[in-house]
Amino acid sequence: MTDAFTRTVQLSTEFIENGDPLGWFEALYATANGDPTAVPWARLTANALVLEWLDRGLIRGKKAIVIGCGLGDDAEELAKRGLEVTAFDISESAIAWCRKRFPNSPVSYQVADLFALLEAWKGAFDFVxxxxxxxxxxxxxRSQVIPKIAELVAASGQLLVICRGREPEQPLTTVPFPLTRTELAGFEQAGLSAVEFEDLCEPETVRRFRILYDHARF
Ligand SMILES: C[S@@+](CC[C@H](N)C(=O)[O-])C[C@H]1O[C@@H](n2cnc3c(N)ncnc32)[C@H](O)[C@@H]1O
Structure with missing residues (x-):
């Protein structure tokens, strides 16, 4: 049997090669048939890097949005901490799964595409x-998606980005495609400013960046 990561690489490669770089997410969730072990990023618990950051108590506002929320654990965590949370994902199956997992959740789960944001969401969130x-x-x-993310942040809002990190000379092969500092500078070009940039290296080879941005004019 093919493992979840191999299946993810196969699906994403196939969709990307066919010119549909966002279509594989729905295909992956739909064919998982409710089995989280078929979704490589599904931990069924909030991301430890998010939890650790939240424990610092730096969030200023109340209205939060979670981008590409997957199975909803980070969104639920924010709601538990008193935030008013919207969470969206391009995959209908992922959002249906969130609603099934958390039937009484205060989180507003929405099917939405980052590339076609609702006007009402622009500049509307204190924490992204x-x-x-x-x-x-x-x-x-990347050059298109980064400004879209920045658009969600309110004038006095904050954005927390967590991603795999790499040096420019490191080759990109298949998903996940780690980011360079230069690519992330797109957030600054979009009017945000990096308050803290953490370069986190885990044992083995996974390198992650965790960056807090706010509005340069704030
Ligand atoms: C690698 S998963 C990460 C899920 C979750 N954020 C986490 O940390 O576990 C990326 C998620 O982004 C969603 N996604 C991808 N492109 C998107 C888009 N254009 N708009 C909204 N969600 C998107 C996918 O469906 C998937 O759930």
Whole structure:
């Protein structure tokens, strides 16, 4: 039997090669048939890097949005901590799965595409969480997706980005596609400013960046 990661690489490669770089997410969730072990990023618990950051108590506002929320654990965690949370994903099956997992949740789960944001969401959120969505898209989309994420952040809002990190000379092969500092500078070009940039290296080879941004004018 093919493991979840191999299946993810196969599906994403096939969709990307066919010119549909966002279509594989729905295909993956739909064919998982409710089995989280078929979704490589599904931990069924909030991301430890999010939890550790939240424990610092730095969040200023109340209205939060979770980008590419997957199975909803980070969104639920934010709601538990008193935030008013919207969480969206391009995959209908992922959102249906969130609603099934958390039937009484205060989180507003929505099917939405980052590339076609609702006008009402622009500049509307005090806290925006982006973890692992950018790296799941082909690098050619980075210059488009980063400004879209920045658009969600309110004038006095904060954005937390968590992603795999790499040096420019490190080759990109298949998903996940780690980001460079230069690519992340797109957030600054979009009007945000990095308050803290953490370069986190885990045992083995996984390198992650965790960056807090706010509005340069704030
Ligand atoms: C690698 S997963 C990460 C999920 C979750 N954020 C986490 O940290 O576990 C990327 C998620 O982004 C969603 N996604 C990809 N492209 C998207 C888009 N254009 N708009 C909204 N969600 C998107 C996928 O469906 C998937 O759930």
């Amino acid at each position: 969480l982006e973890s692992y969505t950018i790296q799941a898209m082909p690098p050619e989309l």
